[in-house]
Amino acid sequence: MILFNNVSFSYENSEELAVSSIHAHIDRGEFVGIIGPSGAGKSTLVNLINGVIPHHHKGDFYGEVLVCGRDTVESSCGEISHHVGSVFQDPESQMVSTVVEDEIAFGLENFNIPADEIETRMAEALKMAGIEHLRHESTAALSGGQKQRVTIAAAIALRPKILVLDEPTSELDPQGSRQVFKTLKRLNQEYDMTILIVEQKVMLLSEFCSRLMVMEKGRIIMDGPVRQVLEHHDKLLELGINCPRVVTLTKLLKNASLYSGEFPVDVDEAESVIRKIMEGAYDQY
Numbered sequence: 001m002i003l004f005n006n007v008s009f010s011y012e013n014s015e016e017l018a019v020s021s022i023h024a025h026i027d028r029g030e031f032v033g034i035i036g037p038s039g040a041g042k043s044t045l046v047n048l049i050n051g052v053i054p055h056h057h058k059g060d061f062y063g064e065v066l067v068c069g070r071d072t073v074e075s076s077c078g079e080i081s082h083h084v085g086s087v088f089q090d091p092e093s094q095m096v097s098t099v100v101e102d103e104i105a106f107g108l109e110n111f112n113i114p115a116d117e118i119e120t121r122m123a124e125a126l127k128m129a130g131i132e133h134l135r136h137e138s139t140a141a142l143s144g145g146q147k148q149r150v151t152i153a154a155a156i157a158l159r160p161k162i163l164v165l166d167e168p169t170s171e172l173d174p175q176g177s178r179q180v181f182k183t184l185k186r187l188n189q190e191y192d193m194t195i196l197i198v199e200q201k202v203m204l205l206s207e208f209c210s211r212l213m214v215m216e217k218g219r220i221i222m223d224g225p226v227r228q229v230l231e232h233h234d235k236l237l238e239l240g241i242n243c244p245r246v247v248t249l250t251k252l253l254k255n256a257s258l259y260s261g262e263f264p265v266d267v268d269e270a271e272s273v274i275r276k277i278m279e280g281a282y283d284q285y
């Protein structure tokens with residue numbers, strides 16, 4: 001679905017590369033979490049997928065990005081948007097309408113979706129984003145978190161093959177954030193949607209994603225299955241990334257020679273590990 005072939009990019013008026021020597025490929029149906037400190041190049045990476053770079057942000061572009069087999073430099077943003085849905089870091093930058101339902105209808109009308117289909121998709125997207133009650137609200141009156149949900153609903157309604165989201169839960173509470181991840185998981189499973197999400201909440205990434213990419217100074221420094229990446233717990237801490245408690249706890253258990261298996265990625269799995277330790281199931285360690 002997505003191929004980065006030795007991609008580097010620097011914004012105009014900037015000497016430094018915002019991303020450098022990126023090699024990655026993302027297959028259909030993957031659910032990828034992207035983490036890294038501020039300024040690591042996460043937003044730049046996702047904006048290379050949706051064509052915002054190089055079509056809106058100018059600069060020096062090296063290498064190639066292929067999305068659904070097409071070079072993003074040679075496709076217009078409009079063409080790319082038929083495959084890639086985007087939820088940007090700042091919801092206001094992407095909102096165009098004054099009423100919630102118009103915001104969601106806007107993209108659908110642009111894609112020439114028939115009116116009855118628009119209604120079906122709108123109802124589904126509002127429900128999935130948990131904002132059915134906001135349908136007739138003025139967008140100006142919404143909280144930051146509600147705006148985030150509206151931009152998510154607008155993106156979902158278009159049913160893109162690929163959905164990229166840049167810190168879409170930054171203004172949501174823990175429950176709201178989890179609900180967004182559950183919705184993404186559903187889209188990933190039911191529509192085989194390929195999802196890339198930049199997110200600070202590592203616990204949610206570790207629970208819902210299949211793959212984690214860690215960025216530092218414009219490079220992808222780790223890329224692999226969630227469990228494998230979380231094993232580099234010390235490096236992540238060094239980058240200021242807070243590992244989920246289940247990882248910290250597992251590390252302690254490993255250091256104490258009480259456990260030597262795979263890293264659990266959620267509370268249920270950690271509970272099962274601890275239960276087995278208590279029951280002496282790992283006594284061979």
Ligand SMILES: Nc1ncnc2c1ncn2[C@@H]1O[C@H](COP(=O)(O)OP(=O)(O)O)[C@@H](O)[C@H]1O
Pocket residue numbers: 011012014017018019036037038039040041042043044045057
């Ligand atoms: N529009 C821009 N113009 C110039 N430099 C930018 C722009 N956007 C980002 N940068 C720079 O590119 C680097 C990567 O930024 P970004 O991709 O936004 O990182 P992240 O999303 O991980 O915080 C940073 O050094 C940042 O200052």
Ligand SMILES: [Mg+2]
Pocket residue numbers: 042043044089166
């Ligand atoms: Mg960013």
